[in-house]
Amino acid sequence: MPNASPLKWRFIWNNHNNLHSQTSNTLAEAKASVRPYLTTNCRKEFLHECWGLQLNNLGSEKELQSYQSYLHHYEESCLCVPTSLADCTHEHFCKAVQQLQKGTRKSCEATIKSLLPQTSQNPEAAKECINFVGRAILLIDISGWKMDEILPNFIIRVIASDSKQEDQYRMPLSFNARTFAEVAGIKILWSRDLLSHLEMGLNDSTLAIFHNVKVLQLYEQSALGAIFPDAFIDETRRTLSLMLPCADKAAVKWFNSKQRRIGLDITAGNCPHLRATQRNIQDFNLWRDRLIISKEAFDSSQPSGLLQFWRDDRNRVQWWTFWIAIIVFLLTLVGVIESALQVYKAYYPSPQLQTSKVR
Template sequence: MNMLNSALNKTSVDWATRRAIIEHMWPTTISSGLRKDDLDLEPYFRYYTRQCHDALVDHGQHVLARTHQDIIDIACRFEDQNSRDTIKEGLRSKLLKPERPNVDNILDGAIDLAARLHLMINISYAKLFISGQLQLSWESGSLKDLLSNHFSEAVRLGNDGIKLDPTFTATNLESIAGIQIKPTDNLVDHLRLIDKEDKVVAIFHHASFLNRQTGTVLPQGLKEETLRTLSLLFPQHDRQTRHWLKKQSGRFDDMLHRCDPIRLEDRQIEKFHFWHDRLVMLKQAFDQSRPATMSQWWFDRRNGVQWYTFWISVLVLLLTIIFGIVQSIEGALQVYKAYHPTQPVSR
């Protein structure tokens, strides 16, 4: 049985079907097969299942795709640089009743679903609100052109004084700056500060998905630069990072702690183009933060002199309080003894 002909709306996708999807969606000549422990694609298939479930509501009345093979066939057209109109007309020819009501909606729904599953980007023909995510509206041209236009925006923010030093990690963003890390399944939301107080940042954590990407639709260099930002924020050999990831209970791709270590020359902010401005804003939010709790004071060692000065002051204050309490107790005992002298024991 062809695993790819199974229905999209199954509650779970077994390993054999997953392997078939991966090998057909992103074919590679590097190896003949994919071992189960090569990559952590469980987070991707949670996203895959959720997207299929959401798209196939109302018994799939608004989406033409029904099987995994349908999705892969459309994804192949993305890689062939077909325009949206060309893909749409090709799908229209497969309809048994091409003049049925809302035919354009079900064709657009299938194309959008395939694009989201192929790239993990919130893409839609119609402008919709989905979980506060950024959304790319694809109305015409090829998918590659859409992404090239989106990611070709010129760098706007200056980077004077911005240094991506080793303290700039995801764990320190939380423990020092109080910036919450929120995992996202939408690549275009990566590194975006998503609240008004700049205290929540979205991180596209799907390192396994990126490592498997072999297509040509994403702009050249985007995959590699995104992986470098993950290496920057989740350093492989950092014990604090590994401990933090273990406590996240599967919220993040397990391959995050196995990303290749980032070299010093690749740590320079000028080396980043696609994510330059968001890195600058995130680093500024980190640098401008000031400890608000005792735990943040403890972890904030960006300024060694300030850290030692603060904790020495705290130690002196504690010792002063302790000695003051001891002296107060001694004084109280002396006063008590003065008014209540010890009576000699009679024999």
């Protein structure tokens, strides 16, 4: 990884050198900016304090492993803790995130300010703490959360409002992340910000896909799930079923290669399969607008290069017509070249042939 940043290198180095297996302080004692890499026991404590998740049974180690992508995201985020929060421990952040559903941003900042260390008890630190735990723990960019607004209203305003679009059609099987990348030439940006899910980039050249499905499970079993409208988590998971279809072998192979190379949440590729009757655009209410925009970009894209043309089977009749025309053209070209060679040979016979004629 020649282009990895110093922070990324530091994260990779610490993972490879087993810092997670070393003896560490508790969440209440370890400063997040100094020791962001949690031990196994601290990881369990973190999931319990933030999400109420209990991991005390015999299969807890295997279950904890399934949260690897999410916990790595939190630890990477702690490498960039704002300087105003330098004395905060992991426990401070766990307590702060629990306050975010209890009132307006203004009241949350006042409460969180009183929970922070003495060196961080100022309005700016409280503001940065809210933004930090949003990105690091909730996987939501809440920097645009207004002072007089409660968090659920912010979520509705930004993404989870009912769609007014009345389109009626079924999403085709070809509408998935692999064909976006390999056929339409639209780059997939794997996002850790839930609110950026399915956003098209500049000139429709990129598509963001939120991949951390495990945090969706955490929301479902936690009181923090109340910040979303009803059915939001389920519909988000169904959009991932569209984009990463588990019944499409080519799509599964493509996702698995990305997962191994980038370290994506592996559970993103295991969302339930959608039957044909479940792929109607009207079945998606909260994400419908973004799905429509992304489908328009997908449909209007044109493959570039023979490889993308070969993969572009969105219109089977058009695909066969194109390749039959290519084959006919090549056969015609071969025939023309062969005829030209015969004419050339007739006017310019080889020296051996000329000698034989003279004899």
